[in-house]
Amino acid sequence: MTSTDVSFELITALLILGGAVLALIRAVKGPTTYDRVLAVNVFGTKTVIILALLGYIGNRSGFLDIAVLYALVNFLGTVALLRFVESRRFFQ
């Protein structure tokens, strides 16, 4: 691995993690609930990308499967959150 590769991966990681920090700030500050729901959704996407990046850096192809699973779990959580926000109850 040459030094150019390392710096390229570092820059990618820092950009993605910087986006994650911004999403976290929005989740904490978010004036409305929808800001927070969006922030959680963005964070789930960041998790998928970070896992894919870690798999690329460490050359572990199995990470891609886990990344796909996390995308599914994230979708489930977002749907549950929005249903709660919409009706304030789950059992009609």
Place this chain on the structure above:
Amino acid sequence: MSDPVLLINVILLMIAVGAAIAAMWTRDLLGAVMLMGIYSLLLAVEWANLFAMDVSYTEAAVGAGAATILLLTALTRTGTREKAGPNFHPTALLTVIVTGAMLIYGTADMPRFGDPQAPATVNVAPEYIAQNVGKVDAGEDGPENDFGDHVPNAVTAVLASYRGYDTMFETAVIFTAGVCVILILRPLSPSARRETAQSQEGA
């Protein structure tokens, strides 16, 4: 900092600590649930990075998925605002510090990581690896199989032969917990629903 994985780990854990502190600090319980979801996702990535794939799957499915839904269901009964109260509890802080100090003191007796003379590796592990476990003698009239009457995988052998009762009663505990959750969070009768709505408006 030439190792990108190390840098990613450090930043991920710092974000996780930030999310946990924010979840404790906020008074909006709905926001706290979402922040705990973020925290769970970050921990799941860390577990995956430590090659603990089973723990990682569990953390993502239970921590970010099921626990979020469970907490939201609880919020349908409690309302989404935390009551105003003191932010600092000296007794709780003291309990946490004492418990943490005891746990750290306990690690002094643990064997070094990867120590070949550790008790966990010298007592029964050689038997497990030698495939003596899980060997079920089918007898002369027993069914033929390709594995010489034992389970082909060491982990499966331990799980099936030695931890069978453990797993069975774990299932019983989880079933009991599930029944309790359903009883507490079951759909309310119309009169009880009105009472809950009134108490939420009063709070």
